[in-house]
Amino acid sequence: MMAKLIGKRITRNEDPRLLTGQALFVDDVELPGMLHAAFLRSEYAHAILKGVDVSAALERPGVVAAFTAEDMGDDWSPGPPLVIPPPTIEDVEFYTRTQVPLVKDKVRHAGEPLAIVIAENRYIAEDALDDIVVDLEPLDVVTNIERALDPDSPLVHDDLESNLAAHLVQEKGDYAAIREGADKVIKRRIVIERGIAGAIENRGIVASWDNKQQQLTVWDTTQSPIPIRNGLASMFGLSEYQVRVIAPFVGGAFGPKIMMFYPEEVLLTWSTLKMGKPIKWIEDRRENFYATTQERGQVHNVELALTSDGRILGLRDDFLHDTGAYDPYGLTIPLNTQCHALGPYDIPNFSSDLKVVFTNKTLTTPVRGAGRPQGVYVIERMLDIAARELGIDRTEIRKRNYLPKDVFPYDNIIIDQAFESFVIDSGDYLPAMEKALKLIDYEKFTKEEQPKLREGGRRLGIGVVSFIETTGVGPYEGARVTIESSGKVNTATGVGTQGQGHFTSFAQIVAERLGVDVRDVHIVTGDTAQFHWGTGTFASRGAVVAANAVNAAALIVRGKVLKLAGDLLETPEEELELEDGVVRVVDDPTRFISLGDLAQRSNPLRGAVEPGTEPGLEATAYFGPKYGATAFGTHAMIVEVDPETMMVEIKRYIVVEDCGTVLNPLIVEGQLHGGVALGIGNSFYEKLVFDDNGQLLNASFADYLIPTAAEIPTIEIAHQVTPSPLNPLGSKGVGEAGAIPVPALFAQAVENALDVDGLEILESPLSPLRLFELFHGEEKDA
Amino acid sequence: MIKAMDITVTVNGEVFQKTIEPRLLLSDFIRHELNLSGTHVGCEHGVCGACTILFDGMPTRSCLMFAVQADGHEIRTVEDLGTMEDLHPLQEAFQETHALQCGFCTSGFLMSILPILEESTDLSEEDLKRAMEGNLCRCTGYQNIRDAVQLAAEKMSSGGES
Numbered sequence: 008m009m010a011k012l013i014g015k016r017i018t019r020n021e022d023p024r025l026l027t028g029q030a031l032f033v034d035d036v037e038l039p040g041m042l043h044a045a046f047l048r049s050e051y052a053h054a055i056l057k058g059v060d061v062s063a064a065l066e067r068p069g070v071v072a073a074f075t076a077e078d079m080g081d082d083w084s085p086g087p088p089l090v091i092p093p094p095t096i097e098d099v100e101f102y103t104r105t106q107v108p109l110v111k112d113k114v115r116h117a118g119e120p121l122a123i124v125i126a127e128n129r130y131i132a133e134d135a136l137d138d139i140v141v142d143l144e145p146l147d148v149v150t151n152i153e154r155a156l157d158p159d160s161p162l163v164h165d166d167l168e169s170n171l172a173a174h175l176v177q178e179k180g181d182y183a184a185i186r187e188g189a190d191k192v193i194k195r196r197i198v199i200e201r202g203i204a205g206a207i208e209n210r211g212i213v214a215s216w217d218n219k220q221q222q223l224t225v226w227d228t229t230q231s232p233i234p235i236r237n238g239l240a241s242m243f244g245l246s247e248y249q250v251r252v253i254a255p256f257v258g259g260a261f262g263p264k265i266m267m268f269y270p271e272e273v274l275l276t277w278s279t280l281k282m283g284k285p286i287k288w289i290e291d292r293r294e295n296f297y298a299t300t301q302e303r304g305q306v307h308n309v310e311l312a313l314t315s316d317g318r319i320l321g322l323r324d325d326f327l328h329d330t331g332a333y334d335p336y337g338l339t340i341p342l343n344t345q346c347h348a349l350g351p352y353d354i355p356n357f358s359s360d361l362k363v364v365f366t367n368k369t370l371t372t373p374v375r376g377a378g379r380p381q382g383v384y385v386i387e388r389m390l391d392i393a394a395r396e397l398g399i400d401r402t403e404i405r406k407r408n409y410l411p412k413d414v415f416p417y418d419n420i421i422i423d424q425a426f427e428s429f430v431i432d433s434g435d436y437l438p439a440m441e442k443a444l445k446l447i448d449y450e451k452f453t454k455e456e457q458p459k460l461r462e463g464g465r466r467l468g469i470g471v472v473s474f475i476e477t478t479g480v481g482p483y484e485g486a487r488v489t490i491e492s493s494g495k496v497n498t499a500t501g502v503g504t505q506g507q508g509h510f511t512s513f514a515q516i517v518a519e520r521l522g523v524d525v526r527d528v529h530i531v532t533g534d535t536a537q538f539h540w541g542t543g544t545f546a547s548r549g550a551v552v553a554a555n556a557v558n559a560a561a562l563i564v565r566g567k568v569l570k571l572a573g574d575l576l577e578t579p580e581e582e583l584e585l586e587d588g589v590v591r592v593v594d595d596p597t598r599f600i601s602l603g604d605l606a607q608r609s610n611p612l613r614g615a616v617e618p619g620t621e622p623g624l625e626a627t628a629y630f631g632p633k634y635g636a637t638a639f640g641t642h643a644m645i646v647e648v649d650p651e652t653m654m655v656e657i658k659r660y661i662v663v664e665d666c667g668t669v670l671n672p673l674i675v676e677g678q679l680h681g682g683v684a685l686g687i688g689n690s691f692y693e694k695l696v697f698d699d700n701g702q703l704l705n706a707s708f709a710d711y712l713i714p715t716a717a718e719i720p721t722i723e724i725a726h727q728v729t730p731s732p733l734n735p736l737g738s739k740g741v742g743e744a745g746a747i748p749v750p751a752l753f754a755q756a757v758e759n760a761l762d763v764d765g766l767e768i769l770e771s772p773l774s775p776l777r778l779f780e781l782f783h784g785e786e787k788d789a
Numbered sequence: 790m791i792k793a794m795d796i797t798v799t800v801n802g803e804v805f806q807k808t809i810e811p812r813l814l815l816s817d818f819i820r821h822e823l824n825l826s827g828t829h830v831g832c833e834h835g836v837c838g839a840c841t842i843l844f845d846g847m848p849t850r851s852c853l854m855f856a857v858q859a860d861g862h863e864i865r866t867v868e869d870l871g872t873m874e875d876l877h878p879l880q881e882a883f884q885e886t887h888a889l890q891c892g893f894c895t896s897g898f899l900m901s902i903l904p905i906l907e908e909s910t911d912l913s914e915e916d917l918k919r920a921m922e923g924n925l926c927r928c929t930g931y932q933n934i935r936d937a938v939q940l941a942a943e944k945m946s947s948g949g950e951s
């Protein structure tokens with residue numbers, strides 16, 4: 008029997024290239040005659056631009072060109088929005104203000120580009136930035152999201168009446184009515200601050216217009232090559248076939264590389280079209296802190312209404328979401344926050360008033376988690392407080408409120424990021440929680456170990472939180488599977504890849520369907536010349552949407568193989584099997600034909616092909632889910648806080664994850680490790696600090712702390728499998744899952760460790776300094 | 790303009806003579822002058838470790854040095870380890886334990902860990918920590934890298950020589 012490949016722990020096809028330094032990243036692209044770009048960026052966060060003079064820069068030897076917004080003429084226009092606001096909700100206010108290629112009239116955040124210099128090398132281009140004379144008149148700045156709507160706040164966009172970017176109210180049931188009769192209503196204010204995605208590779212672009220071939224090629228660190236191609240073609244009046252966008256190996260993305268169009272993407276393309284020379288721009292780390300999108304900043308005013316035995320009657324979550332200077336990404340993040348505040352719980356009444364505000368800061372777009380960690384933080388913290396105030400165990404209050412496993416699909420009424428009613432396709436929450444409790448030995452720790460340790464003066468705490476993660480949203484992805492005459496299989500997809508192991512997990516599916524070696528399946532990602540239908544890698548959708556398209560295409564090819572082989576071997580299809588790269592008769596393995604031979608026969612050089620048939624063993628297929636598949640799980644951790652230094656040591660970390668069918672546990676576990684590590688950063692180490700002038704005070708890896716190996720513990724993972732009914736593979740996404748519950752979990756565990764009456768953690772991230780302040784009852788500086 | 794300088798540097802056993810600007814970073818020299826693009830650049834301020842190479846055998850951040858400082862010295866980069874068909878035991882261990890995802894940080898980790906394993910494969914917890922905490926990885930959460938180093942130590946001590 009053929010070994011089953013789907014679900015196997017198979018090492019990755021892509022590793023040898025990456026391990027030997029032979030994988031192509033954008034900055035590895037070298038073209039003859041290539042020029043290098045650098046951007047002049049505003050040091051002010053808010054200022055009127057009165058003039059930019061690049062003439063001195065142009066005189067510097069080695070400088071080839073320098074452009075400002077004025078030079079772009081009619082080609083200058085604010086970028087199209089990437090995601091439109093939801094059309095299905097009544098009374099949604101949304102003011103679209105999108106980023107510009109180069110500042111023309113007013114700077115709206117520090118780091119916005121004012122001019123581009125193109126030179127023989129990057130060193131000269133950067134020198135020339137100093138030659139540019141800029142006349143900026145600074146304006147008052149708004150950075151604090153709670154002050155952004157004050158009547159006297161400076162306006163980010165002068166043509167708007169206020170800094171309100173969007174307003175929408177979502178309702179389920181009748182919260183106001185239920186609140187009246189509730190035994191208990193808990194009210195809190197929760198603040199969540201911004202961080203970065205922190206991919207180790209910065210962004211980069213190489214754009215090259217070949218005038219003789221009339222062909223534009225753009226290498227881009229994007230998560231979304233096909234929409235970039237289509238957008239650039241329409242922006243510059245080219246046919247889509249004249250534009251090839253390649254997202255080669257990308258050194259981590261985590262969200263911000265889906266954003267489009269970044270000013271640099273427009274500028275590099277515009278410049279190469281104008282100059283006919285290839286041009287490279289590679290972002291440096293400082294630019295990355297200012298010019299690449301960020302996330303998380305929100306302030307919530309929350310109310311949870313309960314019965315005295317801890318059953319949730321309703322949740323009210325009114326919150327502000329910081330979109331930064333522009334809002335090209337619509338409402339994706341705060342809609343995720345609203346959906347995930349409902350979590351795995353039965354919350355019959357919900358009311359959420361969301362206001363999105365403009366500030367003089369870098370724009371926000373999804374970062375691994377994309378609004379979900381904030382929603383999880385809100386509901387989990389409120390449940391912790393409720394449990395304490397009602398005298399119920401933290402884990403018990405969750406168990407009492409889980410949606411039971413027989414209610415799915417469960418319609419949560421409010422709309423989600425896909426603008427559809429937020430339906431949870433499947434779930435089975437209680438066993439995941441029970442498993443986590445068992446693994447971390449909750450009973451023993453809380454009843455025996457913790458009291459003893461406390462007596463000895465040590466501050467250890469435990470945390471347990473549950474969460475859901477909407478994944479794998481539409482619209483669709485596609486794939487083309489081709490058996491080549493060598494017998495090897497080529498599979499082209501439209502998604503880009505940034506380390507998620509698509510070269511292997513997709514290959515496993517194809518190999519299983521066609522009976523070939525996993526190493527003989529070659530996967531193409533991120534090259535629009537190879538496949539040009541699709542949207543991109545985001546919202547944990549690769550393993551769901553693209554994988555199911557790969558599966559569908561492989562199954563069609565399998566059908567073709569069986570038909571042709573059946574004819575040639577004069578055997579009914581049911582009596583054939585595909586294994587070891589051949590099709591053979593089950594009962595007589597000496598009668599077989601190789602896939603390579605079949606591929607050749609299906610594509611003859613002479614003779615007649617039957618009318619109505621297609622040459623080759625190839626198929627293209629698409630998959631579009633009706634709505635997203637919802638993964639879920641429980642995380643648990645034990646921490647120790649050093650009361651002197653307020654450093655937190657994670658003693659144990661447990662993940663119980665249910666992401667439906669697992670394609671490759673090695674890869675899924677890797678995704679979870681990385682997600683949790685980012686979550687730990689988000690919880691305790693990583694916070695972007697802006698001063699009142701909108702200046703980022705920690706724009707380097709020396710000042711903004713990404714966790715190292717010393718901070719990240721061993722993560723113990725257990726799987727549970729509740730397949731999604733929405734796709735044939737039964738898969739759900741897992742790319743963001745690891746990160747989502749960590750801040751809520753961290754807060755709970757640390758609060759439990761400190762064990763101080765009245766000490767509540769209602770903010771994220773924490774830090775040793777902040778814990779010290781909380782511990783000693785000091786007020787936080789404004 | 791600053792005068793160009795001649796340097797002679799041995800990289801992966803091959804001697805290169807180049808005329809370069811004194812301000813050229815060693816990382817740029819390796820990547821763009823020698824086209825050894827397996828060495829990556831993630832911060833250019835000496836924190837992430839992606840650009841780590843061996844400089845006279847010592848793990849060194851190539852973004853913090855000028856190429857002219859390498860004159861007369863010996864450099865090893867990731868390209869000097871195994872090939873795709875014949876991986877070095879350390880590279881094999883990385884593949885087997887899934888110690889890389891995007892792979893952008895990987896050559897930095899390999900070059901930081903390699904000399905430690907070449908010196909001794911009997912690693913204490915402390916050695917392991919020291920070998921790794923100077924490099925950032927955003928994808929893996931480090932756990933599988935820890936496992937990879939341990940596995941590589943086993944492979945290299947049982948005679949799977951480089």
Ligand code: FES
Nearest residue numbers: 831832833838852
């Ligand atoms: S690039 Fe040299 S340490 Fe980051």
Ligand code: FES
Nearest residue numbers: 890891894926928
């Ligand atoms: S594998 Fe992506 S940064 Fe380490």
